Amino acid sequence: MRDHLIKHIVLLLLGLTVSANIARGQCRQVLPGDLGCGTIMDFDGFDEYYKGLQLWPPSSGCTTRIGAKVGNPSHMADCESNTYGYINPGLLGASVGFDGGCNMNLKAFRNDGQKFPAGKTVHLDVGSEWANVNASFSGFYIQLFDGDRLVLDQPITRALLLDLGLFGDRRIMAVLPTAEWDRIEIGYYETIGIGFTLANELKIYNILSEYYPAAGYMDATFTSQPRNLEVTEGESGNFSAALDFPGEAPDDLQYRWQVNTGDQWTDLEDGGYYSGTKTTSLELSGVSPELNGYRYRLIAESGNKAGCFYKESDAAGLKVNEIAVIPGKCDVVLPGDLGCGTIMDFDGFDDYYKGIVLWPPWEASTGCTTRLGSKVGNPSHMADCESDTYGYINPGLLGASVGLSGGGCKMDLKAFRRGEQKFPAGKTVYLDVGSQWANVNVSFSGFYIQLFDGDRVVLDQPITRALLLDLGFYGDRRIMAVTPAAEWNRIEIGYYETIGLGFTLANEIKIYNILSDYYPAVENVAFDPQPQDLEVTEGDSGNFSAELIFPAGVMSDLRYRWQVNTGDEWTDLENGSYYSGVKTTSLELSGISSELNGYRYRLIARSKGGECLDIASDPAVLRIGAGIRNCIISNAMIRPELD
Structure with missing residues (x-):
């Protein structure tokens, strides 16, 4: 433990030493044309040197060089890409000097003790114009110093007796120091020379600590x-892309997803349907039809200076297929352990029963000839927003029935849509039904469910059916399911009896609710997997995730929410600061601070405002990696502050 602690202290002190002594870049710069981009070095002092014309003694200066000048050293490291420091040796003339001759330079340095590192390439953005003809010992140079100690001496141009140099366009030069340094000098010297220069001016536009050539990143x-994405409303999906750099990638590469809803592109933020908006994979959840036709693209760019690097992916479209159903009318929570569901939205209701007809028998064929107490009613209660109201069908008490055609005793409840809207094929319909006690009938009879598309029967399914002898015991309230093979717009729940004799005791079927979606009681719903404890280092990223398993179908209005417990109570999280994806099954944390150490997190799943489902995952703990956060140095003592 002690060795581990000492190791941390040594590493920390080394880190403090490095961070204290190494100067950093001050701004990102985009260079013109195809030069690329880079980071301007951060100097805090600048100077220039040129003594000017000096005829005697000839030991220093440019004795007869006309128009020599030097200036603007601070422009070598400002945040404007096209300003520059300059060195101009002058026009037609001659120079002679026995102690450096004509010597002029620009300087940039640190005054605060910070140094630039050894082994880190320095890039110079330089340019010059046209040609010069000189018979001389002369040249431009770059020198790096650590205090007064020369660290690097590298020529830009050098002439021995004859210089026919054509410096040409703006370009990048690189020097690699082998030791730390704190001052750079770019200069010109001439010991003995005669000739002329034509616009022979060296321009130093930028001194760069980082440089990314156009060939390195613009060819990314x-x-x-x-890819185009097609989903059904309510589903999830994602768009993704991958970027490849043939050379070095910008050190501050950032991503952001954009959406185009019609005429322009706008940046996306985490929240609502979206998560991962600042990554290469955009996640969409609970997709709504309103997103249909939206287009998405990924932007990759350098972060410190917009435009240093910028690349757009192709756009991909989103197609959202609407569920071809009439929206549910309302949600209901069913009593006991039945569960919950969504009431179907009908706009018409009816019931049918002709009543007792004794004679003639051809008329009796549409009624119940001697069945006593037959009744049917309240069809609208099958689809109102009260879970315990119902429509009912009661075949009657003791008696007999006979019918020669038309189904004998027949009665039903109807619910339908009047317009052109239809309910979809293949979508299960759930009936919340109940009945009471027993009946004994010698009959051809039964309860049934029928679905129609106009007058065409789409589905005919019995609830009960008796051939000669019915000793049915219907029992408690329960859920029945039917699945139509075709679209439909009318449902009928009814009773028929062709020939029968017997009695019923409270033989009444009740249709409480007709449901488009149904979710059984949630006793068997569980999180698997559960969130796991997370251990990270301060500043890192991480995530908690969980998955909810349903024995039956997933609830259409299922909502997720991550919560945090910082001490005594659970509170809902919002996107922002450290968190994103707070309303999904995966909570993302970024730039984690030590202040979050020990916080607990859990996922809540709710439906129908928590009435139908309200379940919490197990909590998981966030731990910031054990170790030293800070070292307090006082009176030559090092006191570690432990996590």
Whole structure:
């Protein structure tokens, strides 16, 4: 433990030493044309040197060089890419000097003790114009110093007797110091020379600590582009892309997803349907039809200076297929352990029963000839928003029935849509039904469910059916399911009896609710997997995730929410600061601070405002990696502050 602690202290002190002594870049710069971009070095002092014309003694200066000048050293390291420091040796003339001759330079340095590192390439953005003809010992140079100690001496141009140099366009030069340094000098010297220069001016535009050539990043390509996505409303999906750099990638590369809803592109933020908006994979959840036709693309760019690097992916479209159903009318929570569901939205109701007809028998064929107490009613209660109201069908008490055609005793409840809207094929319909006690009938009879598309029967399914002898015991309230093979717009729940004799005792079927979605009681719903404890280092990223398992279908209005417990109570999280994805099954944490150490997190799943489902995952703990956060140095003592 002690060795571990000492190791941390040594590493920390080394880190403090490095961070204290190494100067950093001050701004990102985009260079013109195809030069690329880079980071301007952060100097805090600048100077220039040129003594000017001096005829005697000839030991220093440019004795007869006309127009020599030097200036603007601070422009070598400002945050404007096209300003520059300059060195101009002068026009036609001659120079002679026995102690450096004509010597002029620009300087940039640190005054605060910070140094630039050894082994880190320095890039100079330089340019010059046209030609010069000189018979001389002369040249431009770069020198790096650590205090007064020369660290690097590298020529830019050098002439021995004859210089026919054509410096040409703006370009990048690189020097690599082998030791730390704190001052750079770019200069010109001439010991003995005669000739002329034509616009022979060296311009130093930028001194760079980081440099990314155009060939290194502008040739970056998306090796995989976002693909068009087709989902059904309520589902999830994602767009993704991958970017490849043939050279070095910008050190501050950032991503952001954009959406185009019609005429322009706008940046996305985590929240609502979206998460991962600042990554290469955009996640969409609970997709709504309102997103249909939206287009998405990924932007990759350098973060410190917009435009240093910028690349757009291809755009991909989102197609959202609406569920071809009439929206549910309302949600209901069913009593006991039945569960919950969504009431179907009908706009018409009816019931049918002709009543007792004794004679003639051809008329009796549409009624119940001697069945006593037959009744049917309240069809609208099958689809109101009260879970315990119902429509009912009661075949009657003791008696007999006979019918020669038309189904004998027949009665039903109807619910339908009047317009052109239809309920979809293949979508299960759930009936919340109940009945009481027993009946004994010698009959051809039964309860049934029928679905129609106009007058065409789409589905005919019995609830009960008796051939000669019915000793049915219907029992408690329960859920029945039917699945139509075709679209439909009318449902009928009814009773028929062709020939029968017997009695019923409270033989009444009750239709409480007709449901488009149904979710059984949630006793068997569980999180698997549960969130796991997370241990990270301060500043890192991480996530908690969980998955909810349903024995039956997933609830259409299921909502997730992550909560945090910082001490005594649970509170809902919001996107922002450290968190994103707070309303999904995966909570993302970034730039984690030590202040979050020990916080607990859990996922809540709710439906129908928590009435139908309200379940919490197990909590998981966030731990910031054990070790030293800070070292307090006082009176030559090092006191570690432990996590």
